[in-house]
Every structure is written in structure tokens, then in C-alpha cells.
Amino acid sequence: MIKIRRKWRSTNDAEVGTGHLTRERALIVLAILISLLVLAVLAALVTGSEEIPGIQLLHALSSAVVGMPSRLTPEQETILFQIRLPRVALAIGVGAALALSGAAFQSLLRNPLADPYVLGISGGAAVGSMMANILFPGYGSVQMAGGFIGAGLAMSAVYQIGRRKDDPAHLVLAGVIMSTMLSSFIVLMTALADSLQLRRITLWLLGDLSTGTGSAAIFVLVVSLLAGLVLTGRARALNLMMIGERDAFALGIETTRVRWQVYLMASLLTAAAVTAGGAIGYVGLVVPHLIRLAAGADNRLVIPASAIGGAILVLIADMIARTVIAPRELPTGAIIALLGAPVFLFLLIRGRR
Amino acid sequence: MLELRNLSFHYTRDPARQTIDRVSLDIHQGELVALLGPNGSGKSTLLQLAAGALRPQSGEVLVNQQPVASLTRREIARMMAIVTPGYEVRFPLTALEYVLTGRYAHVPAVGFDSQQDLAIARQSLRETDALQFAERRINQLSAGERQRVSLARALAQQPDWLLLDEPTANADLAHQISMLRLVREMANRQRIGALIVTHDLNLAAQFADRIMLLKEGRLVASGPPGEVLTTSVLSDIFNLPILIDQHPQSGRPRLFWESNS
Structure with missing residues (x-):
């Protein structure tokens, strides 16, 4: 009798290790990213119109921790603790929030092109928080709630359209239409604003960290940390969702529950980032993509690593934005878009092949 | 036992058409049942109903004496594995990572893969002759190779029941046969019960203990291949004159279509 079954290839288990x-x-990659983040923070704190030498900076920071007076001049101290440190915290929080929501959306929608900005979810948050600001001016928390509702509504609309057809570009198209619609809405609202407000709103829509406050920074940092922990806790489930909801369901996941959790976290993250730092695009697209390229697609690493990577990216972009034409500033979002849009285009073309 | 009791099902968007019409069938441990029928006869739907992925409008599914509707997804996934034509994976997952997702229902929701999970995943890949793909990206494999990885993932679930929807549709002849032999061996050795949807009448005749024939959502015949696969039944179901003789070694039915039609 002829044996049809091929001899099982005798691959040694030791050969299959990577x-x-x-x-x-995971720990090595995270340690490298954290070291890079620390370096970027130090670089961001020393650069600017007022030079603070590195040694003095380290001394001032360590003195502040133990409650000792620093050797800085009062002006330097004000710049460091009142201006630069809050701004650095804001950049970290916004970057982490955007990259986290991008990574979560991508797994949920099983679409590597998903990004809160590209899908119009940032636009939803912007419209929501602007409307809240018009209706209840002066209440920061109401603005945040408005942003959250706006992000949630935009997201569910895009999700409903996107799931009708299993094609990544289809979803992106739905997002682009959503974005266009929302920005016309914003233009209509800004028609009521005076020229000074108009400039501020325009900068904010491009993604601008210069108007952010210390409390906004703390808020977006806390949201990123908590949502990051929740999403990392769901990383195993998201690994299955990223293959497909039907598979995930058959493999033991209550897909509806996971979908709602991710919905909630991603909308919260987008709203927090947008109210604090404006509509910065492509962070959620570029960062998770680079992480996957370097370290694979497992969300147990991609999610926490994206948070740190997003923080580094926005921090560096913001450093560039406030130094290249100092004392004037560029909007941070424009710097990132210059980098992010080509990456997005590359992914879109490669995906269509 | 996996029991399908008097199941009826229609899709909500198409209530006029009864996709599954009062179907009952029991699968015993160690038994390999093939589900045959023309396109649109409800085979895949029946498989989804058995897996608890679709809810019947009437009737119920019992797995190991428990109604599927009363179990959590995790409990179901530990008892039943289903292999369907897979999604296109758009992320750089390796075949090994793909198979490791089969362990989800057995491990804590948070944490990394244990040595035991890895050993099970590799063993499953080895059994479906796919271990050589372990580090390759799943979206770079051919359709037939991916099917072997999908079957490996189902094995990694260590289920009592295997539900397979055309598991061999894209495999080459040697792998079609080796995959079905594997399922046959698992049924014999580990007492796994399998329900296999297929269009390959000859493979079904060779490997199945029982054949179920479905037409327009109704079960029209059921029994051992030698009894069910008759010229009159098949010609009626498939609207095609069919000839039957015997496999020279196993003596099981061997089917042909009439050459002049």
C-alpha cells in the first residue's frame, strides 16, 4: 500500500523559539521605550528660549522631589515648573491617549488603517466639546463630556458603516466623509467667533499644545494610564478580535462585552486628547504600526508599547514645534501630519495591492 | 453526546425561507459524521447552530447534556471547536500566535503563554503537518496551508467536539486525506466526535461513520455510507445521475457522475 501521508517534518522544538x-x-521592548521616553523628557525640559543646562536641570528636579531649594534663578524655576513641565506632561498624555485609541480601534475594527483622526472620531470630539463650550462656557468638565459624547457618536456611526463591508479602505472612506462633514460643522460654528478666537480655534483644530493647562495635562495623563491598564488587560481578547469577531466568539470571548469596553475606552481617550491638545492626527496610526513592524502584532505588547511610543512621538514633535521658529510656535499637529500622512498613504497603497 | 433537537431556523432578514427545518441529529463520542448537500441546503447554518453561534427559533442544542444556550462562551469553547473558512488576517501574526489563540478558553484572561500552552500549540501544528510554518506570518500562507493552521488551532482548544466547515476545500489531495485521517484517528483514540460539512462525497464515504444528507433545510437521509449513498437518493438530491461502485480496498461506496450527461 502506498503511504500517502507525508512524513511529518521533524522540526525540533528548540528551533521554533521566536x-x-x-x-x-515584552519587558525588553518596554524598557527600551521607557529609556527613550526619559531621554526625550530631559531633552524637552532643557530646550527652549531660556537655556537650562542639563546638570542644573537634574539638580533642580531632584531637589524638587526632596523639597530642597534649587540653584536655578527664579525666572528659570518659573519656566521649568510652570511652563515646560506641564507642557511635557500634556504632550506625554496626549500622545499616549492617541496611540492607545489607535491601537484599540485597529484591533476592534481589524483594520490597520484605523486612527481616531482619520476615522473622524477626533472631529466628533472636537464638535462635541465646541458645542459644550458654546452652551456652557467656562466649564472644563462639561467640555470634556461633550467631547466624549461627540467621539462616541462619530465612532458608532463609522463603525456601523464600516462593518457592512469587509474592506479596510471602505472604513477609511466612511471616516473621511465623517471628517469632512464634521469640519464643515466646525466652520459654521467658527463663523460666530471673532478673529482672535478664530486663530485659537484654528490652531486647536490643527493640534496645538501651547494653550493646554496643567490640570488638562494631569487629566489626560490619568485617563491614558487608566484606559491603558484596562486595554492592556483586554489585550488577549483583542488578539482574537483582531483575527475576526466570529472567530473570537467561537474561541470563548463574549465579543459584545469586549466591543463595548473598547468603544468606551477609545472614545474616552480620544475625547481627553482632543479637549486637551486639539485634533492631532496620525499618532494612532503610525505608532502602533511601527511597534508591530519591530515586535510583532501581539496586543499584550502593542498596547502598552504604543502608549509610550505615542508619548515619545508627540513630545519630540512638540519640541520641534516650539523651537524651529522660536519665539513663535508651529502647531504640533502639523509637524506630526507631515510625518504621518505619507506613512498612511504607504499603508493604504500597500493594503490595496 | 452532541444533540441537535428539532432545530428550526430562519434568518431575520429572510423570514419566509426556513433555512433549517426541524432537524434532529445526535453525534456520539468517537463518531465522525459527514453533512452533505447541495449549495444553500443549510449545512453551514446547521454547523453554526450546533456551535451556539446562531440561536434557533425553535428546538435546542445539548452538548454533554447541557443546553448550549445556558453556557458561557468560554465553557462552550472548551467543549467545542469550529473551523470555518477563515478571515483574512491583516496584522503580522505568526501561525504559532494564531494557534495559541485557541488556548484562550483554557487560560486566564491576562498573562503570557505558559510552556504547556506552547507545547500544545506546537503539537497541534505538528499533527496537521504545519509546524514548519510556525514562525511564518499567517497572511503569507497559501489557502491550503492556512486551513491546516486553522485545524491546528481547533486541536489546541482540546475540544470534545469538532465542527468542521469544508476543512479540506483548499488542500491538496495528500493533505485532504491526511487531515481527515487525523480527525478519524482523534475520533478513535480520544473519543472526539466530529461533524464535517463537505462537498466531497468520496472523502465522506471513506472516512465517515455516518452520513447526513440535507436538502432545502431538511434532513432527507441519515445512516452509514453504504446505506445512505444510493443512486436514487443522490440523483434526487443533486439533480444529477450518479453511478456508484466500491472502493477496491475498503469496499465503501465510490461515486461518479454519468459520463454522457
Whole structure:
């Protein structure tokens, strides 16, 4: 009798060691990213119109921690603690929030092109918080709530359209239409604003960290941290959702519950980032993509690593934005878009092939 | 036992057409049942109903004496694995990572893969002759290779029941046969019960203990291949004159279509 079954290839288990994410690999990648973030923070704190030498900076920071007076001049101290440190915190919070929501959306929609900005969810948050600001001026928390509702509504609309057809570009198209509609809405609202407000709103829509306050920074940092923990806790489930909801369901996931959790977290993150720093685009697209390219698609690493990577990206972009034409500033979002839009285009074309 | 009791089902968007019409069938441990029928006869729908992924309008599914509707997704996934034509994976997941997702129902929701999970995943890949793809990206494999990885993922679930929707549709002849032999061996050795949807009448005749024939949502015949696969039944179901003789070694039915039609 002829044996049809091929001899099973005798691959030794020792040869197959790198095909998955291990705890060690995850920790190494995270340690590298955290070191880079620390370096970027120090660089951001020393650069600016007022020079603060690195040694003095380290001394001032360590003195502040133990409650000792620093060797800085009063002006330097004000610049460091009242201006630069809040701004650095804001950049970290906004970057982490945007990259986290991007990574979460991508897995949920199983679409590597998903990004809160491209899909019009940032636009929803912007419209929501602007409307809240018109209706209840002066209440920061109401503005945040408006942003959250706006982001949630835009997201559910895009999700409903996107799921009708299993094609990444279809979803992006729905998002682009959503964005266009929302920006016309914003233009209609800004028609009522005077020229000074108009300039502020325009900067904000481009993504601008210069108007952010210390409390906004703390708020977006806390939201990023909490949502980041929740999403990292759902990373295993998201690994299955990223293959497909039907598969995830068959493999033991209550898909509806996970979908709602991710919905909630991603909308919250987008709203927090947009109210604090404006509509900065492409962070959620570029950062998770680079992480996957370097370390694979497992969300147990992609989600926390994206948070740190997003923080680094926005921090560096913001440093560029406030130094290249100092003392004037560029909108941070414009710097990131210059980098992010080509990456997006590349992914779109490659995906269509 | 996996029991489908008097199931009826229609899709909400198409209530006029009864997709599944009062179907009952029991699958015993160690038994391999093939589900045959023309396109649109409700085979895949029946499989989804058995897996608890669709809810019947009437009737119920019992798995190991428990109604599927009363179990959590996690409990179901530990008892039943279903292999369907897969999604296109758009992220750089490796075949090993793909198979490891099969362990989800057995492990805590948070954490990394244990050595035991890895050993099970690799063993499953080895059994479906796919271990050589372990580190390759799933979206770079051919359709037939991906099917073997999908079957490996189902094995990694360590289920009592395997539900397979055309598991061999894209595989080459040797792998079609080796995959069905594998399922046959698992049924014999580990007492796994399998329900296989297929269009390949000859493969079904060779490997199945029982054949179920479905037409327009109704079960029209059920029994051992030698009894069910008759010229009159098949010609009626498929609207095609069919000839039957015997496999020279196993003596099981062997089917042909009439050459002059």
C-alpha cells in the first residue's frame, strides 16, 4: 500500500523559539521605550528660549522631589515648573491617549488603517466639546463630556458603516466623509467667533499644545494610564478580535462585552486628547504600526508599547514645534501630519495591492 | 453526546425561507459524521447552530447534556471547536500566535503563554503537518496551508467536539486525506466526535461513520455510507445521475457522475 501521508517534518522544538511574544521580549521592548521616553523628557525640559543646562536641570528636579531649594534663578524655576513641565506632561498624555485609541480601534475594527483622526472620531470630539463650550462656557468638565459624547457618536456611526463591508479602505472612506462633514460643522460654528478666537480655534483644530493647562495635562495623563491598564488587560481578547469577531466568539470571548469596553475606552481617550491638545492626527496610526513592524502584532505588547511610543512621538514633535521658529510656535499637529500622512498613504497603497 | 433537537431556523432578514427545518441529529463520542448537500441546503447554518453561534427559533442544542444556550462562551469553547473558512488576517501574526489563540478558553484572561500552552500549540501544528510554518506570518500562507493552521488551532482548544466547515476545500489531495485521517484517528483514540460539512462525497464515504444528507433545510437521509449513498437518493438530491461502485480496498461506496450527461 502506498503511504500517502507525508512524513511529518521533524522540526525540533528548540528551533521554533521566536514565533511568539514572550514576557522577556515584552519587558525588553518596554524598557527600551521607557529609556527613550526619559531621554526625550530631559531633552524637552532643557530646550527652549531660556537655556537650562542639563546638570542644573537634574539638580533642580531632584531637589524638587526632596523639597530642597534649587540653584536655578527664579525666572528659570518659573519656566521649568510652570511652563515646560506641564507642557511635557500634556504632550506625554496626549500622545499616549492617541496611540492607545489607535491601537484599540485597529484591533476592534481589524483594520490597520484605523486612527481616531482619520476615522473622524477626533472631529466628533472636537464638535462635541465646541458645542459644550458654546452652551456652557467656562466649564472644563462639561467640555470634556461633550467631547466624549461627540467621539462616541462619530465612532458608532463609522463603525456601523464600516462593518457592512469587509474592506479596510471602505472604513477609511466612511471616516473621511465623517471628517469632512464634521469640519464643515466646525466652520459654521467658527463663523460666530471673532478673529482672535478664530486663530485659537484654528490652531486647536490643527493640534496645538501651547494653550493646554496643567490640570488638562494631569487629566489626560490619568485617563491614558487608566484606559491603558484596562486595554492592556483586554489585550488577549483583542488578539482574537483582531483575527475576526466570529472567530473570537467561537474561541470563548463574549465579543459584545469586549466591543463595548473598547468603544468606551477609545472614545474616552480620544475625547481627553482632543479637549486637551486639539485634533492631532496620525499618532494612532503610525505608532502602533511601527511597534508591530519591530515586535510583532501581539496586543499584550502593542498596547502598552504604543502608549509610550505615542508619548515619545508627540513630545519630540512638540519640541520641534516650539523651537524651529522660536519665539513663535508651529502647531504640533502639523509637524506630526507631515510625518504621518505619507506613512498612511504607504499603508493604504500597500493594503490595496 | 452532541444533540441537535428539532432545530428550526430562519434568518431575520429572510423570514419566509426556513433555512433549517426541524432537524434532529445526535453525534456520539468517537463518531465522525459527514453533512452533505447541495449549495444553500443549510449545512453551514446547521454547523453554526450546533456551535451556539446562531440561536434557533425553535428546538435546542445539548452538548454533554447541557443546553448550549445556558453556557458561557468560554465553557462552550472548551467543549467545542469550529473551523470555518477563515478571515483574512491583516496584522503580522505568526501561525504559532494564531494557534495559541485557541488556548484562550483554557487560560486566564491576562498573562503570557505558559510552556504547556506552547507545547500544545506546537503539537497541534505538528499533527496537521504545519509546524514548519510556525514562525511564518499567517497572511503569507497559501489557502491550503492556512486551513491546516486553522485545524491546528481547533486541536489546541482540546475540544470534545469538532465542527468542521469544508476543512479540506483548499488542500491538496495528500493533505485532504491526511487531515481527515487525523480527525478519524482523534475520533478513535480520544473519543472526539466530529461533524464535517463537505462537498466531497468520496472523502465522506471513506472516512465517515455516518452520513447526513440535507436538502432545502431538511434532513432527507441519515445512516452509514453504504446505506445512505444510493443512486436514487443522490440523483434526487443533486439533480444529477450518479453511478456508484466500491472502493477496491475498503469496499465503501465510490461515486461518479454519468459520463454522457
